[in-house]
Amino acid sequence: xxxxxxxxxxxxxxxxxxxxxxxENLSDEELLAIILxxxxxxxxxxxxxxFILSSVxxxxxxxxxxxxxxxxxxxxxxxxGCTLMALSEISKRMNKKITSLNxxxxxxxxxxxxxxxxxxxxxQEHVYCIYLDASKRVIEEKLLFIGTANYSLIHPRxxxxxxxxxxxxxxxxxxxxxxxxxxxxxxxxNMTLRIREVGLIMGIRLTDHIIIGDDxxxxxxxxxxx
Numbered sequence: 661x662x663x664x665x666x667x668x669x670x671x672x673x674x675x676x677x678x679x680x681x682x683x684e685n686l687s688d689e690e691l692l693a694i695i696l697x698x699x700x701x702x703x704x705x706x707x708x709x710x711f712i713l714s715s716v717x718x719x720x721x722x723x724x725x726x727x728x729x730x731x732x733x734x735x736x737x738x739x740x741g742c743t744l745m746a747l748s749e750i751s752k753r754m755n756k757k758i759t760s761l762n763x764x765x766x767x768x769x770x771x772x773x774x775x776x777x778x779x780x781x782x783x784q785e786h787v788y789c790i791y792l793d794a795s796k797r798v799i800e801e802k803l804l805f806i807g808t809a810n811y812s813l814i815h816p817r818x819x820x821x822x823x824x825x826x827x828x829x830x831x832x833x834x835x836x837x838x839x840x841x842x843x844x845x846x847x848x849x850n851m852t853l854r855i856r857e858v859g860l861i862m863g864i865r866l867t868d869h870i871i872i873g874d875d876x877x878x879x880x881x882x883x884x885x886x
C-alpha cells in the first residue's frame with residue numbers, strides 16, 4: 661500500500677529535512693521528491709521518485725532522457741515530464757563553464773571535454789569540428805552531423821573547405837557515444853586516419869579526435885593514435 665506524504669512524520673518529510681539538515685544531506689530520492697511535489701495515483705511522491713531513479717539507472721541519467729522517453733515511465737505525465745526536462749536543462753547550463761569557444765586556447769583534451777560533455781551528451785550522436793589558428797585558439801566550431809553517425813556522409817572535403825575559408829591551421833574533431841563507452845570503433849579509427857592523412861596533404865593538421873561518453877573521454881592524441 662502506498663504511503664501518503666501526509667502520513668509521514670513532519671520532520672521526516674523531504675522539504676522539512678532540507679530546511680533542518682541542508683540539501684546536501686538529502687538523498688537523490690528526497691531531492692527529486694521535492695522537485696516533483698506530488699506522486700501518482702499508485703505511488704506517493706517518494707515512491708515515485710525512487711521508481712523513476714530505478715527506471716533510468718540513477719539520477720545522473722535523467723539528463724540523457726528526452727521528453728517522450730520520460731513520459732514512457734509510469735507515473736510521469738506532461739507536467740512532471742516538463743518539470744524534469746527543465747531541471748535537466750538548468751543543471752546543464754549551471755555546469756557549463758564556457759559559453760563560447762571562440763578565442764579560447766585549446767591545448768589539452770580535458771578543456772575540450774569540459775566544454776562538450778554536457779553539450780553533446782544524450783541519446784543522439786553529435787559530430788563537431790573545431791577550427792584553430794596558429795596559436796591553437798578557436799576560430800570557429802561546426803556541427804557536422806546529428807544522429808546515428810554515417811561516416812560516408814562526413815566527408816573530409818567539407819571539413820577542410822571550411823578550414824581554408826577561415827584560415828585555420830589545425831582542427832580538432834569531437835563526437836559522443838550515447839552508449840557511454842568511449843572506446844573507438846573501427847569506423848572511428850578509420851575516419852580519424854582518413855582525416856589525418858588529408859590534413860597532412862593539405863597542410864592543416866588534425867590535432868586530436870576526442871570521443872565523449874558518460875563523464876569520461878577518449879583522446880586519440882593522448883593515447884598516441886595520431
